[in-house]
Amino acid sequence: MSELWKRVFLVFSRRKPEELDDELRFHLEQSVERNAATGMTAQEARRQAMIEFGGVERTRERCYEQQPGWWWGTVIQDVRYALRGFRRNSVFTFAVIATLAVGIGATTAIFSVVDRILFRSLPYAHDTSLVSVGLTAPIIPEEFMLGGSYYEWRDNQKPFDALTSETGVNDCDLTERNPAHLSCASVEQNFLSTLGIVPILGRNFLPEEDLPKSPKVALISYGIWLTHYGLDPGVLNRPIDIDGVQVRVIGVLPKDFEMPALEQADIVVPQALDESQQRKAEPGRVMYAFARLKPGITSEQAQAELQPVFNYSLNLAPPQFRKEVHLRVRSIRDRQTHDVRLAAWVLLGAVLAVLLIACANVTSLLMARAAQRERELAVRSVLGASRARLVRQRLTEMFLLSMAGAAAGLMLAEILLRLFIALAPTGIPFLEHAHLDLRIVLFSMIVSVLCGALFGVLPALQRPSAVALAARTANSGARAVARRCLVIGQIAVSMVLLAGAALLTRSFSSIEHQNMGMETRGVLSTRVALPQYRYATTQQRMEFYLKAEAALRGLPGVSAVGMSNWLPPAETHESQIFNNISVAGKPRSTDGTGGMVTWRWVTPDYFKALNIPIVRGQGFTEDERRSNEHYLVVSSLLATRLFGEADPIGQHLQPVPQGPWYTVVGVAANVKNGGLSAADEPEFYRLRRSIAEDWTPWNAIVLKTSLAPSAVTPWVRAQIAQIDPTLPIDVETLSESVGKLTDRPRFETALLGFFAFCGLLMAVIGLYGVIAFVATQRTQEIGVRMALGATRFNVLRLIAGEGLRLIAVGGVLGLGAALAASQMLKSLLFNVGPYDPLSYAAVALLLVLVALIATLIPARAAMKIEPVVALRYE
Amino acid sequence: MAESTDLLQGTLDLLILQTLATGAVHGWGVAQRIQQVSNEVLQIGQGSLYPALHRLEYKGWIRSDWGSSENNRKAKFYSLTAAGRKQLAAELKMWDRLSAAVGLVLGRLPEVTG
Numbered sequence: 001m002s003e004l005w006k007r008v009f010l011v012f013s014r015r016k017p018e019e020l021d022d023e024l025r026f027h028l029e030q031s032v033e034r035n036a037a038t039g040m041t042a043q044e045a046r047r048q049a050m051i052e053f054g055g056v057e058r059t060r061e062r063c064y065e066q067q068p069g070w071w072w073g074t075v076i077q078d079v080r081y082a083l084r085g086f087r088r089n090s091v092f093t094f095a096v097i098a099t100l101a102v103g104i105g106a107t108t109a110i111f112s113v114v115d116r117i118l119f120r121s122l123p124y125a126h127d128t129s130l131v132s133v134g135l136t137a138p139i140i141p142e143e144f145m146l147g148g149s150y151y152e153w154r155d156n157q158k159p160f161d162a163l164t165s166e167t168g169v170n171d172c173d174l175t176e177r178n179p180a181h182l183s184c185a186s187v188e189q190n191f192l193s194t195l196g197i198v199p200i201l202g203r204n205f206l207p208e209e210d211l212p213k214s215p216k217v218a219l220i221s222y223g224i225w226l227t228h229y230g231l232d233p234g235v236l237n238r239p240i241d242i243d244g245v246q247v248r249v250i251g252v253l254p255k256d257f258e259m260p261a262l263e264q265a266d267i268v269v270p271q272a273l274d275e276s277q278q279r280k281a282e283p284g285r286v287m288y289a290f291a292r293l294k295p296g297i298t299s300e301q302a303q304a305e306l307q308p309v310f311n312y313s314l315n316l317a318p319p320q321f322r323k324e325v326h327l328r329v330r331s332i333r334d335r336q337t338h339d340v341r342l343a344a345w346v347l348l349g350a351v352l353a354v355l356l357i358a359c360a361n362v363t364s365l366l367m368a369r370a371a372q373r374e375r376e377l378a379v380r381s382v383l384g385a386s387r388a389r390l391v392r393q394r395l396t397e398m399f400l401l402s403m404a405g406a407a408a409g410l411m412l413a414e415i416l417l418r419l420f421i422a423l424a425p426t427g428i429p430f431l432e433h434a435h436l437d438l439r440i441v442l443f444s445m446i447v448s449v450l451c452g453a454l455f456g457v458l459p460a461l462q463r464p465s466a467v468a469l470a471a472r473t474a475n476s477g478a479r480a481v482a483r484r485c486l487v488i489g490q491i492a493v494s495m496v497l498l499a500g501a502a503l504l505t506r507s508f509s510s511i512e513h514q515n516m517g518m519e520t521r522g523v524l525s526t527r528v529a530l531p532q533y534r535y536a537t538t539q540q541r542m543e544f545y546l547k548a549e550a551a552l553r554g555l556p557g558v559s560a561v562g563m564s565n566w567l568p569p570a571e572t573h574e575s576q577i578f579n580n581i582s583v584a585g586k587p588r589s590t591d592g593t594g595g596m597v598t599w600r601w602v603t604p605d606y607f608k609a610l611n612i613p614i615v616r617g618q619g620f621t622e623d624e625r626r627s628n629e630h631y632l633v634v635s636s637l638l639a640t641r642l643f644g645e646a647d648p649i650g651q652h653l654q655p656v657p658q659g660p661w662y663t664v665v666g667v668a669a670n671v672k673n674g675g676l677s678a679a680d681e682p683e684f685y686r687l688r689r690s691i692a693e694d695w696t697p698w699n700a701i702v703l704k705t706s707l708a709p710s711a712v713t714p715w716v717r718a719q720i721a722q723i724d725p726t727l728p729i730d731v732e733t734l735s736e737s738v739g740k741l742t743d744r745p746r747f748e749t750a751l752l753g754f755f756a757f758c759g760l761l762m763a764v765i766g767l768y769g770v771i772a773f774v775a776t777q778r779t780q781e782i783g784v785r786m787a788l789g790a791t792r793f794n795v796l797r798l799i800a801g802e803g804l805r806l807i808a809v810g811g812v813l814g815l816g817a818a819l820a821a822s823q824m825l826k827s828l829l830f831n832v833g834p835y836d837p838l839s840y841a842a843v844a845l846l847l848v849l850v851a852l853i854a855t856l857i858p859a860r861a862a863m864k865i866e867p868v869v870a871l872r873y874e
Numbered sequence: 875m876a877e878s879t880d881l882l883q884g885t886l887d888l889l890i891l892q893t894l895a896t897g898a899v900h901g902w903g904v905a906q907r908i909q910q911v912s913n914e915v916l917q918i919g920q921g922s923l924y925p926a927l928h929r930l931e932y933k934g935w936i937r938s939d940w941g942s943s944e945n946n947r948k949a950k951f952y953s954l955t956a957a958g959r960k961q962l963a964a965e966l967k968m969w970d971r972l973s974a975a976v977g978l979v980l981g982r983l984p985e986v987t988g
Contacts, residue, residue, distance in 0.1 A: 020924070023901060023950045026943070027920055030902040033945070054921055062925040068932055 020063055028053050057384065074389075078396040085397070089369070093401070095765065096365050100405025100445075102758055103358025105412025107444040110351040110751075112417055113434045117337050117344045123256040124332075125196025129293040131302065132260065132335040133163070135313060136326045138593050139577060140286070142261070142335065143328040147284025149313035151275055156309050159302035160291040164194040167271045167287045169263040173533050175241040178228060181531065183264045184218075184242065186271035192219075194292050195260065201225075202236050202251025209250075210270040216247040219268045222255040242267065244533055260290050260332045282316065290332065303329040320579065320590040342827060343748050349821075350500065350755040353493045355444060357762045360486040364766050366398075367483055368773050402449040410441060423750070425743030480774065487770050488810040490763035494756070495814025495847055496821050501756035502839035503825055503832060504749040510831040511745055516569055516738070517671035517680075519611035523734040524709055525567055526701040526716055528727050542695040544723065549603070549701070551719040557707035562606030563688065565698040569672040569738065574599050576655060578682065583642055584652035584661065597638060598673045598681045599655070601688040601696065607633075607668060609704040610734075617649040617666035620687045624665070631687045632662035638682035639667045655684065662686070676741045677830040702734070709733045748828065760847070764854045771803045772858035782862055783870025796863040803855025811847060815840065886918070886926050888969060891954065891962040894936055898953035900943060901927060927952060935961045 028049055035045035064070060086093040121127050134143030145153070145165060154163045165188045172184035189210035192199070199219060209217050220235070229235040239246040247269065259265045271287075278284045293302055310327040317325050337344070377390060413436055421434065528548070535541050545563060552561045566573040578594030604620040606612075615636060624631045632653055639648045651664045674681050688694045705712045713731045720729055775782075782795055790798075822834035832839070893899060893907050904927070905918045930936045935958030943949040954962065 019950070022948065024920065024924065026900070026947060026949050027902045027905075027924075029947070030943075052919075054919060059921045059924055062921070063928045066925055066929040066932055 020060060024056060024059065061384075074392075075396070078393050079400065081393065082397040082400050086400075092365060092369055095769075096362055096401050097404045097408055099358045099361045099365070099762060099765075100402060100449075101408035101412050102762065103355045103362075104406055104409025104441065104444045105416060106755065106758060107351050107355045108409065108413035108436060108440045109416035109420065110347055110755075111440045111444075112413070112437050113420055114344045114348045115437060115440070116434055117340055118348070120333075122260075122332060123197075123254070123258060125198075126194075126292050127196070129161075129295070130195060130260070130332045131291055131293060131299055131329050132332050133160075133289050133291050133302070133306070133329045134327075135310075136328050137317075137321070138324055138596050139575070142288075143330075145287045145289040146313070146316075147273060147278030147287065148281050148316055149309070150284070150287060150289060151279050152312050153289070153306075153309045156312075157291075157306060159294055159297045159305040161294050162190060162194040163289060163291040164188045164191045165271070165287040165289045166191060166259070167273070167285060169259065169265055171532065172243050172267065173531055174224075174228070174267075175244050175533055176228075180228070181529065182224070182242075182266040184267045184269055185259055185263065185265035186269055189270055191268075191290075194290065196292075197254065197257060199251035200254050201233060202249070204251065205270050210272055212272050212274045214270075214272065216242075216245060217250045217270065218242065218247045219251045219253050220249055221253050221257060221266050221268075224266050225252045242269075260335070261288060262336050299329045299331065303327060321577070321593050324593050342824070343744075346500070346825060346828065347748075347751055347755075349824075350497055350752055353497050354755050354759050354762075355447060357490050357493050357759045357766075359447060360490050361762050361766045361769075364483050364486045364769060368769060371480075371773075371777075398449060402445060406441065406445045409445070410436070413441070420751070424747055425740065480770075480777075483770050483773070484806060487763075487766050487806050488813065490759075490766045491807060491810025491847065491851065492814035492817055494759040494763040495811060495843065496818045497752070497756040497759040498843040498847060499815075499818035499822060499840060500825060501749070501753040502843045503822055503829060503834065503836060504745070504752050506836060506839050507829040507832045508742070508745045508749045511676050511742060514672070514676070514831070517612065517669055518568065519704075520734040520738050522705055522709070523609060524703045524705060524712060524716065524731055525734050525737060526703070526720075527730040528699075528701075528720060529730075530697070530727070538692040538695045541697065541699070542690065542692050545695065545699055545701075546690060547723050548720055551723065552701065552703060552716060555703075555705075555712065555715050555719065557712065558703050558705050560605045560608040560704040562609035562702045563601075563603045563699055564606050564702070565601045565688075565696060565700070567700050567702065567734070567737070568610075569674070569676055570741065571675040571678070573673065574601075575681070578641070580656055581642065582654040582657070584654070596681060597655075598683040600683075600685060601694065602633075602685045603688050606685070606702065609702040610671075611704070612671055613669045614666045615669050616647070617664070619666050619668070620685075624687055625689050627689070628691070630660050630662040631665050633666040633668050633685040633687075634664055635668055635670050635683040637670050637680060638684055641682055653684075655686075676738075677745070745828075745830075760850065764850050767803065767806065767851055768854040768858065770806070771799065771855050772861075774802055775799050775858045775862040778862070779865060779870050782865055783867045786865070786867040787871065792863045795865075796859050799859035799862045800852075800855050803851070803859065807848060807851040807855070811844060811851075814847075815844065818843075884965075886922060887930060888962075888965045889916070889918075890923075890926060890930060891935065891958060891965065894952055894954045894958070895962060898939070898941070898951040900941075900949040900951050902949070904952070930958070934958075 031049035031052060032042075032045050035048050036042060040048065067073075122130065124130060132143060134145045136143050150165055157163060167186045169183045169185045172182050174180045174182050187205075189205040189207050192204045198204075200222070202219070205217065205219075208214055218240070220229075220240075225231055225235065235249050235252070237248060237250070239248050241247070253268065257265075273285060291302075293299070297305075306327060306329065314322050314325060334341075380390060381387070417434060417436060528544075530541060530544060535544060549561050549563065552558060575596045575598050578597045579589045579592065581597065582588050602620070604622060604625060607614060607619045614633070616639075617633075619633060620631055632655075634642070634648060634653075642648065642653075643651065648664045648667055653662045653664060654660070655662065668685065670680050671683070672680060673683055686694075703712065703716070716731050717729055720727060778799070782790075782798075785798075786792075786795065818840070819835060826834050889908050890904055893904050893911075899907065901920075901923055905920070905923055908916050908918055927936070927938075931938055931952070935955060936952045937955050938950050938952050940948060941951045
């Protein structure tokens, strides 16, 4: 015990240095005495003793080193020394920490978002071997299967361990005491087992439960289990009412369950298709197929091996369409994220570019500081600091800086991530689950610290040269070259970033300012969700909407009330194959599909409400609405394609083979109908007559009003509530819903713009740093030049010329890189080419201007130097 | 030169402890004693002696007191503590095992047995 106390005491007690000196002096004197005893003169005895004794300082050091806790003491010493240095160079310290923070923060935040999109593992046990498989054709954008060939594929395919299907997600209503509007997914019985999903309660479907006549069973999602059944295990085997039918719950899905195509699914039921009927059907039910690859088989191999069954399906397709039907096998992840992948990669690239610039900045700053400190290092070395100690000092500084940078970066990342989630439009998958990834924090920290440490510590590894001690001007020529290269690199990379941001901005503005072919101002759109179980028949639905139309027409300030199943310019709408349209008196084209044609159901006032001009003939009339005839309005684009120069009015069309014939009564101007950034599709309008069969489930009401939309909205709600007070109603202005379509490009543009700004800022700081450094280093030279007759303008040119060269080289390199990189952006751009000269000119101008300012500030300072002061410098 | 005889790692500690086993000695005395006893083979320079003494002291095996030397000078005398005595015994045993083992390997002491 006492031993322990003694040691504790020793750690804290500081030994007086005089004691050791006394001890060593005693030793030396004993040695002198011994020598004297052998007969040497006093002087010789002392001399010999001194020689034998050797260096005292080293012994003293080594004695100190024996003290327990000595090492930690020196660490504290190093830290103190570093902190003192930071305080003295607060600008340097701030610049390094801020650069690290931006680099680490931005990288971490973006990577946390992108990671979920690009690299996330799927919540299925067989994650890596799962693929989505099927046919592609113009009519359905994603790969699909048809009942007519699916079973043939299932029986004859070779590359898969298992093949399964789902027939999509439909609205369904839980009609119990606590009714709710839900989504029900219909799947094949082997769906869960193929993907590798195990219910957390209960069991999977049995094969016999997936037959058309078998008793109804369902798996419920964890969310429904929680909100409707309070996580009660007793829900098992309980019958629940779905759309008025009793269904027995046989299990609960895991918390992280999701459909492979990411549809919302609250309840999963067997699709219960009649297999033998589907086999004969043509084309059969549309379904989506997923498969588990056999071990060692890639998607490409699977695609090749599926050729025989694909040919079977191809033979079922109408001959003229076969050219446009293809086979596709791709990973489920690809299917989920294909439309955001490019944007995700672009963002990742942008943020890595920012990290690169940040690294270059840290490196450059540390190199500048190392050059400044060469003298100090040389002095410390001469005073006896070991090389290890000097390196450790540097490492300590780097460690402190990177810790501070990382801490600030983490905070920044958290803020940025929250900002992204708040600003991001819906439809970016997984964003709401994004969270900071510590691995990424670590990664970006290590990258930036490594490049900093490398250049920060390297100089300390060399033996400090004697030159450094004597040098009046620092001999850091090699390092200055390296810093110039770094600045060139920074300028080039920020040029790439800026060019990308400029292109996206231009593209975004052309999306926003394009002519939509209709009026969005002063138009309200209303959607009412009619519950299936109370409005089960088309008659009931029609009656509701006709009542609503009449009521809304009576509102003050409302000049037109139209209805349609879908509203432009969104991509959701009905569409059909162009070549299916027959024109009376003309043979049908048999050359491929001819692409797709959009169509919608409309009431006569639809054109008036949206201010779509009728360019020929007339729109629909109220009389036509009450007749039993079929009438059609075609868009100009469709009219040209079908009739060329001929007059379309009065022509007869049959849109679907075996369907009714329609009379064309008018030609409407083209409207943006395939989303904001896609090309217009030809379109026709079917008159939604006041006949029950015309009233398919979807319907939106559009109102043209001369009053403020905010004033009309409550009236609309009130009118509809008078008809049925329980209905949920969505009212928004058409401008709002169009605005939502631009959310994605706006978000992407804003993000890239932000990174370009960060990159530019850091590059400019780097440039400024180098020029300022060069200017200070050449102070004396400037003094000499001025003394020899150089004018201030000559000096300005000398220093600014240096900066201009860097800008020019970096700018040209960056321009080349940007031209190459912009190819990647091509499919994100709308109405702007990847080589848009205006964008590049603007970017180049901006970069040169900002860089010039960064150069001129230190150059001006150099110009103002008084020759006398400059000559005495150092 | 005899001084170049490198001491085996840790051997210096053992030599110092052994030297102090007979009573308190100052640093100079320790060096002299080791030199004499080893027939001038082992010469301990102050550069290794004092760090070693300090190390042993921090470990609590020896302790130091100021006293006066034979020629009446102020000197620091080192002596073994109880822990030091234990340590010495342990290190001697260790040394015996080690030297016997090294001897065996070198074939110098064929008949050494436990």
